[in-house]
Amino acid sequence: MKYKKGRDAGGGESNGDDGGSRKGGGDVPPSIQLDIMEHRAGGRGSGLGTGGPRSTSFFEPWREQTPGSGSGHGSSGRSGGGGGREPPEKRVTLLALRLAVLEKAASGVGMLDFMWATVVLLGGFASALTITDFWCVTVILVGEGARVFSRSHELEWQHHATQTSTAGGALRSSSRFFRHFVRAMADPAAAAVNGGGGGDARARAEMFQRQVVAFVKQRAWHAPDVSLLPYTGWVFVSRKIGRLLSWLQLLSAFTCVALSLMRLWKHGDLGGDGNMRPALLLFYTLALVEASLFLFEKAYWIWKCSVCRLLQQVSDECELGAYGLVSLNRFFYDAYSRCIAGSIFDGIKMDLVSFAEDLILSDFLDEQIIGVRILERFANSDRSAADTLRKVGTSPRSVERLVEMLNWKRLDEEEVRRCAAEVVSKLAGKRQNALRVSAIPGSIESIMSLLHTGRGPPMSGMHPPQQLVHGAAAADRETSPPAGRGYDHLPFNLLGLRILKKLARDHDNCGKIGNARGLLAKIVGFTEASPALLRNPHVTDSQVRAVKLALQVVKMLVSTTGNTGKALREEVAENVFTVSNLRHILRYGQQHRELQKLSTDVLTGMAMEDSGKDTIVGTGGVVKLLLSIFFNSQDTDLGREAGEALAMLVLESEAGCAAILKRDDVLDQLVSALQDDGDARRLNAARVLRSLCAYSGEKHRERLRAVTKALPAVLHATMVDSDKILEVSLGLTTEICRFIDGQRFAAELRSAGVADERAYVERLASILRQYRYPEIRVPRMRRFVVQQVIWLMTSSGGGRGDDGGGGYVELLREVGMERLLQSIADTTSELECYHVFSGSVGIGKHRESFSAIVDSALELIAGSSDGGA
Template sequence: MKKAGAGASASNEDGGGVIKTRSAPPSIEIVEHRGVGSLGSGGGGSISFSEPWREMTPGSGSGHGSSDRRSGRDLPEKRLTLFALRLAVLEKAASGLGKLDFAWATVVLLGGFASDLKITDFWCITVILVGEGARVFSRSHELEWQHHATLTSTAGNALRSSSRFIRHVAQAIVKPRTTAASLARVRAMQFQRQIVDLMKQRTWHAPDVPLLPYTGWVFVSKKISRLLNWLQMLSALACVALSVMRLWMQDFEDKGKDNMRPALLLFYTLALLEASLFLLEKVYWWWKMSVRKLLDQVSGECELGPYGLVSLKRFFYDAYSQCIEGSIFDGIKMDLVTFAEELILSDFLDEQLIGVRILQQLATSKGSARDTLRKLGTNPRSIERVVEMLNWKRPGEEEVRQCAAEVVSKLAGKRQNALRVSGIPGAIESIMSLLYTGRGAPTSSAITTKGAAEQDRIYDYLQFNLLGLRILKKLARDHDNCGKIGNARGLLAKIVEFSHASPALLLNPTAADSQVRAVKRALQVIKMLVYTTGGTGKVLRRDVAENVFTVSNLRAILQHGHQHMELQKLAMDILTGMAMDQRANETIAGTGGVVKLLLSIFFNAQELELGREAGEALAMLALESEASCAAILKARSDVIDPLVSALERHDARCLNAMRLLRNLCAYSGQEHRARLSAVTKAMPAVLGATIMGRDKILEVSVGLMTQICNFMDGEKFAAELRGAGLDERAYVQRLTGILRQYKYPVVNVPRMRRFVVQQVVWLMTSPGCGRFMELLRDRELGMERLLEAIADTTSEVECYHVFSGSVPISRHRENFCAIVETALHLLAAGSRGGSEGRFD
């Protein structure tokens, strides 16, 4: 079977593909067994089409990976919610004391001693009450203004930096190798500009509402929070100053009122405590936010990138508001994932951008991805919204769409989440919208403004193409999703279009990596589709083959892709899978140059894995296809001799050479029989593999031996045995030993017993094999008992060449039970007939 090679390790950046495993390859090595876990280069893992396999149970492979750091320790955002809780404790304590002080002053002092108070105390009390009342009863409203101000905390700077943004973008185009820091600044300014441009809705945006007419920017809502904050600070400072002054002087006049002095002392003390707690809250806020840079620390730990401060500031105010408005413990129940999910469901694009950016950063972060995807995957509304965002095609929504595509790509990496994504009505069509290339877009005359045309020209279609192909590749790991991809109108043709690679691209060593990656991902998706099991796979293989560009695109990659061996391997894997369909097999054989290229790669490739892939494709093409066998024999005049020589290499190509030789001998037809007689030169190598080989090598060597024997008689066969240092008895003992070892059908070598029994029948029917008949009837060797045991244990698995999963596709021409009965009949009758004993 195929093993994980350079392709598997090279495609980690795609987050998907297949795991290939190879020990001793099976007879016809093609079927792709897609694991649900990590993926390699081929988009499907490998198992044999010549052996049935059981699909993995639902969910298997989806829970693996490194342990989640967010689950193993406190979430970084917990530091913000804890800070919000502590601030809320101070705030509520100050507000409680303020309300008590307010009630004490109004009921006791002003209600009971108003006429006896000194004018100084009266005005101090009045000023303190007005300040405290305004602060306490307006605190919730001040928080509301602060909350609205954070909706677009960068909007003001964005307007001033729009010209700088254009300049930085121009510099980035002229100097593509900019530093990471400058790129981050450009992206941050782009983020700000998008917020300002995209928040233009049919309704007013809260931070920009003008409260009074003709006042311009002075009385907009985002300025009010600052005003209220400073007023509260001034109120608290005035309260502290007045309270300290009166407590220090204590020149209270009693005028016969025994309780007035302690009442005033209590009032000023409560006012001082309330104002001090409020100022302590502000100092604590300033210390954590400005000195300790709490937001920067949490942003770094959450790996939110250059937009972390904007997002976390909004998150903190939401948590703080909840602690203030309800229980102090309400805010600590918040986390960034839930917060982001609420934002993406908003009607304002600036909020949606913040929310989807948080999800994108958390979903791609190694420490938080697992927990984020688990929570997001259980919220149908959130999944529907991010899938809906894939259709947002306006240039100003490019950032939102890109982040949503990356989130969907990560979601599709988990099997259960992939099923939820594909289950959304229109989801496949939304993903298909990412594959739009911009070719055939409306001309500038059809675009309303010059600015819109310029934005459309700089729209990065390729990055969305790559994301769309990656999402499709991950979805295609599930059988049902492959059917949905195939049924989506125009999607398969679009994927095939991306598999086109021009010679200029393939032969250019400095070609853009993104362009090559797009071709690679398209090939991976096609490979996964053609290796789909069951009836769905049969339809998909036919649909892929019916696209007139598919084989031509693959031929171009084989012809010019010498610098991209991974692409060549994928192309040959696709040809191998397509060849399982008879109509596709004929299409491949009938396309000029494909067979010749495969033979050239098989014989000349320096990279063994590449040669092995070519051999598998050729072997599958030749299976039960007379037309393909004829095309292989016509492609090179000396095709048999190099194949015989390959058997002596004992490398990865040896097994595929035996497969190809066997299929050519079995299915080429009588007109090529004379040319195929040269296959007898392979007898020594095949005998050695029969005697020393195991499992799949043994299976295919016995099968090839049966076909070689059709070109000789018993005497020549006995002479070949003696030339290899064997006699008739040793060979018959080897055959009986194989049957004893495989008393029952074995899934990984389902044709082992069939090939051995076919060889036994040939030994009993070929002229000049009288000695073999005696040995086969020898009770000491026990061939008859073994055949009787086989007759009682035959299985349907042994009646097919090819399996698509556990579904058989290509049936042997002769039933295995009939072959066993023939062998038993010949043994019983002692027949020495002269029939050729040819088998498929």
């Protein structure tokens, strides 16, 4: 089968010129050509059933989007939108490289000086050295030897001593900890006041109690807070040791410079004969060079970080926020340590994303906060988002840890959880990353934990209570935070719904969402909106955002294709709150048009299944609201959505037709809508009228005769319109003709301004020539034309103009209808056998196949020809 890609939905006639150039039936083509329209991600939007640009409808199929066709992947470099600018942290790694070069040069010179002194001076001239030179050499050797051989250990101490805690260092030593612990237990407020000046004493007391709980529950020591010796307080805390070693190294270097300069300045006093004098000169020179390199290294570090404020500049450029310096200080020591411990080029291979990934895998909360903050900032930055999400998305351990963090419910982990949810939300925006997230066992359940409202059964996402956790009970990670003051669930609810919305773009993920126990009920629970809030003119956007996101997720679920979509639509319909919540929005949401549009979209999707139709019809007032919106709404898009929902509701549903016909003036309103200026309103009015005529049953047949008054307008549309309007006009004409005979039809043709019967027959033939192959945008076009041709032949009785029908059989043969029907018989497709479509899957098959209809038409036209002969 050959597929020819057509225009986008809503762009004129796809092959009108091509089809119009073919006269008569022509030769039967060797293959079938279908115009395929791509389904755009999220393309259903608010354009269900409109036929407008970039919109699709359940009345026409769409093709699933392939992973590479616009799924939204950023540029290959981090500088995506930054004009090719280099990542700012490269300046930090370059500083680490330069400092490492100076450090290794100093260490190399120091090692050479040490070996020269021990082998040559102390080994060969020890007895000949003066007392001054002996002690100078000894002091320099001890100081510089200790510095050279302990440099790596000093770096380790400095690295561990890097202040990473966001709590302000309340637990800096064991002795201070126990003092604060006793005070906090006796008088929390007083302990907090003594710990710092000003501010809210109660808030600080609660923060300190949370720190106490976290410290006690932590199963491993935090390196900067470890007291090396008992009863020594802050003196031998590990972070103090690093600072002490740093100052000792500076003291050693200054001592070395002073002694070397002193002896070189008075080189005439260097005693000894022969080679002793040059040996001492070389020793003091090497010692001076080694100490000078070290001091230059320290001076360069101070210049770049304190004077030039390099770390602050990089933090600002990376948009790391208030804790950027803490993060970059730790990042610098990591890079510097790698350059010192291994090759000098090891450190420049580091970047902040990899650094953050390592930190989130840590067991310590302060390190996790630093790592997840960096990822959250980078993921929300236009310049670095693409590269960050690609790197994190391809690291299974990082994705698993971020998903795991979504379950962390302790109050002191609130920021970690929020930042992790932000990153996961960004990851889910990329198709490949979304699949990786959903593939993690338990990921959907972790995301569902974000929807917790703190009120037991989910009610509404609009008013989650403000909550706070008091005391040690807040530290339990496995339980939800207890009700109180401060833990605001709404931001997490919004993030959870946003993640689900992005995951629901993929068909398989929709199935996983539906299979997660209780998740669909929680999502539906967020669609509830009170009348008071909907009517409030001063309501903020954040107050309705949860409802909007929940409606978007439900809409995507009920729009899912295939068997998965069928199961989801039935499950949504089974929820007793779904339609009631949608009814409230339709009734009271005049100030929130977007919510009303989403609600009508959900109703349209639900109405694809019989269970959904029954639920909607059985919920009082929903059909009346849809009719009112369709006839009276000033919002064109909203009226269009309501019209599509009504059209889907009455399709092959006698109960749906009966619900609409309860309104006395509905037929007059629908007939009047056929003459409206808006194509969308005419389109959906014709769809509803056609279904009313076809599926209302004998009970309403007499009342539906009033629809015949619409025939002139429908025939006029058949003659002048095209595309979807033409398709539905032909279908409505076929149904209206069941109430009239050939003579009445001829009169209606003249009322519509059609010159004669031949003009109408030629129009039908031209339509078949134009649509010689099935077209995805108007899949029922040829079916309706052939059905109308059959009615014309049966209503005319095979005559040649002496009856009421006007001799349509002869006219049909004259315009080449028999050859056209033969050509169509060889190009029929399953596409033309369904009322509506769920993606590329047909739903609601016609009672009679299209091929059978074409065969019946050929038999009629051939039989009439034989009878006439």
